[in-house]
Amino acid sequence: MAVSVALVEAPAVAAAPMSYWRTVAWRLSRDRATLVAGGVLVLIALSAVLAPWLAPYDPSAGSIRLRLAEVGAPGHVLGTDEQGRDMLSRLLWGGRMTLVAGLTPVLVALVLGAGLGVAAGYVGGITNTLIMRTMDIFYAFPAVLLAIAISGALGPGLANTLISLSIVFVPRVVRVAESATVQVKGLEYIAAARASGAGVRAIVRHHLLANVLGPILVFASTQVSLSIILAAGLSFLGLGVTPPAAEWGLMLNTLRQSIYVNAIVPALPGLAIFITSMAFNLLSDGLRDAMEIRG
């Protein structure tokens, strides 16, 4: 009896085919580590967006009498920095800067890089050589060095940080987009679409992009954590956001001399950077696993 029940049930279960994105969502919903990382990121993003309302103090208003208060000091839950500014308020405001400086370059790189990479991969020939060899020039430098060099040349400031980091990430995305495009372009369903008489635009839109964007997106998501660290690094070196604005990397720099006076407060911005970039890493790992296409 049990067998016949199974036989009846099997087609019913199979009769509900899931679209690709629903499969991905379903897989993500079962991946606990990714869910936790995603939750942490949502909290960080919310705290950054709501900083003006959440922050108990003005992030740039200091008090000489209250410098380097311990964590848990009355009125200052996370203590104060070397100028007596409230750490909690500065961390909340700093998160805005760090997230903007970390996410924007990756988004810019995603749009530009995917466009250039798909074009290079699909058109091939001289176009490919031109685009890819130009990218190689940028790729030849280590990411940190390139970011420092460009930021150094452009001068400090948030806008210049965004530009220099975008230049760092575009070539990386182009490479992934190009290789994914070349691989998909050689598959028979693209040839089949050509044989049906479809033009380049229809093929790219319906057959190529749908199969190429997944891997590009996953790769870009892995770069967010690096971008956050680089943005903080540039600020730390005085090449990024300028004082007195709050930014985690910059806070780390100004607090570093105070580490012998109070070891915990100077570590807080570092901890924030660590947690955020870790969460982005875990999320992109989960995303990659969930998006793996079945044969």
Added chain:
Amino acid sequence: MSRPLLEARGLRKHFPLRGGVLQRTRAWVRAVDDVSFEVAPGETLGIVGESGCGKSTLARVILRLIEPEAGELRFDGEDVRAASPSRMKRLRRDMQLVFQDPYASLNPRLTIEDAIAFSLLVHGTPRREARERARAMLGRVGLDPGLHGRRYAHELSGGQRQRVNIARALVLDPRLLVLDEPVSALDKSVQAQVLNLLQDLKTERALTYVFISHDLNVIEYVSDRVLVMYLGEVVETGTAEALAQSPKHPYTQALFASAPSMDPDRRMDRLPIAGDPPNAIDPPSGCRFRTRCAFAMPRCAEAPPPWVPVGATHDVACYLYQAEPVSVA
């Protein structure tokens, strides 16, 4: 015989092998070299040869998915190579291709129904009608539109996917179907089902087939006439029957000798050829088969052998049959 539906004269496709920083051409892969044939309406032309002999390239050249360097290609009298882009788009409805790999030939992000309907949408069929015709076509190739239509390729078996491929090619109502190893990736039992389906569809829709395979048994079963290819060249053509009964070219003989046969009378004592075919980058001079041929003579290296008629519609390119035919058996 009426006007051939497809006519190829001296088709040639050499792929450049590029290398170095400047992407200079270092060598040429001679994938298709001076290939000529005709396919009459309603006929099945089989093309057989080892892997790497240029069969798949030829299939793509016929459909102009790969542009040949030289040669003439006529479909129903019309010069295909000279067709304008808009004319070519129209021609594509008349000649379709079924691919070898049932896994790589379906877009993993489209439902089966959408994959088939896409061809129709390209040609301006309204979405609703395209979907209906796609579903009807699915039914015709033996799949249940209700059960399979909304599924994705990875949810189907190899045989089912190949049926989808056939449906996609046929939904445009082509007159010529080029089948590039359509059953090679399938199990034997599924092969038979798909072959029978193809035969039924051919009769039902008055189709003309160019059937490419490395499997002689399959070729013999489906073809009216057969083209034997070796390293980009045609070495022998004839009716399937003539070729099976008295293969003339040493290569064709070797192919038949190496094909497993269930018929004891057809088993040959001769050793099939050994080794891999030489590289198509730098093929042997003269007759390309001479390096593996048991009957190679000095003159085989000098110039390519001319075509010699050995039957009413049976031709072979081999020196063994020139002037005074020498018996090989």
